[in-house]
Amino acid sequence: MKAAVFAGPGNIQIKDIAQPQIGPQDVLLKVKAVGICGSDLHTYRSGLYAFPSQIMGHEFCAEVVEIGPAVTGIGLGQRATGFSASFCGECYWCRHRQFRLCPHLFETYTGYGRAGAMAEYVKIDNAVVGENLFVIPPTLSDEEGATAEPLGTALYAVARTKPSGDDVAIVIGAGMIGNLIIQVLKTIPVKQIIASEVSASRSEWARSAGADVVINPRETDDLLAAVQSVTGIGLHHFGKGGMADIVYDTAGARETFNDSLGFVRSGGTVALVGLPERPSEVNVSRIILKDIRVMGVLGSMIPRGLEYLERHAVHTSHLVTHRFSLRDADRAFKTLIEEPQAMRVMLFPD
Ligand SMILES: [Zn+2]
Numbered sequence: 171m172k173a174a175v176f177a178g179p180g181n182i183q184i185k186d187i188a189q190p191q192i193g194p195q196d197v198l199l200k201v202k203a204v205g206i207c208g209s210d211l212h213t214y215r216s217g218l219y220a221f222p223s224q225i226m227g228h229e230f231c232a233e234v235v236e237i238g239p240a241v242t243g244i245g246l247g248q249r250a251t252g253f254s255a256s257f258c259g260e261c262y263w264c265r266h267r268q269f270r271l272c273p274h275l276f277e278t279y280t281g282y283g284r285a286g287a288m289a290e291y292v293k294i295d296n297a298v299v300g301e302n303l304f305v306i307p308p309t310l311s312d313e314e315g316a317t318a319e320p321l322g323t324a325l326y327a328v329a330r331t332k333p334s335g336d337d338v339a340i341v342i343g344a345g346m347i348g349n350l351i352i353q354v355l356k357t358i359p360v361k362q363i364i365a366s367e368v369s370a371s372r373s374e375w376a377r378s379a380g381a382d383v384v385i386n387p388r389e390t391d392d393l394l395a396a397v398q399s400v401t402g403i404g405l406h407h408f409g410k411g412g413m414a415d416i417v418y419d420t421a422g423a424r425e426t427f428n429d430s431l432g433f434v435r436s437g438g439t440v441a442l443v444g445l446p447e448r449p450s451e452v453n454v455s456r457i458i459l460k461d462i463r464v465m466g467v468l469g470s471m472i473p474r475g476l477e478y479l480e481r482h483a484v485h486t487s488h489l490v491t492h493r494f495s496l497r498d499a500d501r502a503f504k505t506l507i508e509e510p511q512a513m514r515v516m517l518f519p520d
């Protein structure tokens with residue numbers, strides 16, 4: 171089969187490799203559509219999350235073509251998404267049923283330790299329907315099905331922060347995840363959503379997703395003042411900042427963590443969603459003096475993502491800006507980096 175193999179930073183090569191063989195507990199899927207995730211981009215740019223020879227891709231929709239005899243609850247021809255992952259079963263987190271935090275998770279995760287979906291076929295090891303393999307409802311398109319995983323991340327980010335109807339939320343970065351967080355916040359709904367985004371087209375999408383105000387940090391010389399003009403001034407011990415109840419940092423840029431700590435009110439929440447490529451310096455006293463709850467977000471509620479898509483609570487089709495053949499995977503990655511209009515870039519095996 172053809173596969174897009176990560177050969178090193180800035181380099182993806184199309185190779186002919188053996189089609190995966192399944193064991194009794196595995197499922198083989200024929201890939202219909204696969205999206206490029208922000209973390210794939212980190213790998214492509216800096217080699218951060220995968221070694222050369224890795225096949226990336228964990229945001230996919232694929233058709234079941236072979237089912238191991240021990241797997242139940244799914245049929246040939248159905249479409250599915252999911253992931254391989256075997257937990258060690260022995261570490262602190264496995265013993266406490268927090269499998270997502272098992273330090274061995276990514277060693278066997280689809281698109282990280284194991285071959286991902288940027289290929290004609292992808293194998294899910296130890297497939298358990300509802301646990302790591304999820305049937306995509308027939309009403310969803312292939313592209314929508316491939317969005318269940320990033321949408322699940324947005325849902326998890328919002329669930330983790332427990333917003334209420336009185337909350338003013340700021341979403342920093344309105345790329346794919348930021349846009350989905352805005353859409354999910356709209357379903358709560360929170361009182362007001364402010365987005366901060368540098369790209370004009372992403373700002374437009376943020377507005378149609380439900381952002382009440384969109385601020386472009388590059389077009390304002392005092393970003394905090396721009397936020398304060400919307401949220402009001404948040405006085406705090408030894409200073410003043412914004413009055414946002416929750417800030418979601420999906421950008422993970424050098425300055426955005428400190429921005430978040432400035433925008434949030436005392437006693438508010440900052441959720442870190444976007445992965446930075448480098449460590450940044452943080453004004454820790456702000457966290458203390460404002461008694462801020464800072465949380466990392468690592469996880470995806472895929473079944474809930476499928477459910478939201480099925481009942482049209484969230485829309486994703488219009489976010490696909492570029493479609494490439496799998497053969498042009500390298501060009502697809504470069505497009506996502508270089509093209510300011512690019513939002514969701516999808517790959518399709520021929
Ligand atoms: Zn992802």
Ligand SMILES: [Zn+2]
Pocket residue numbers: 257258259260261262263264272273274
């Ligand atoms: Zn473990």
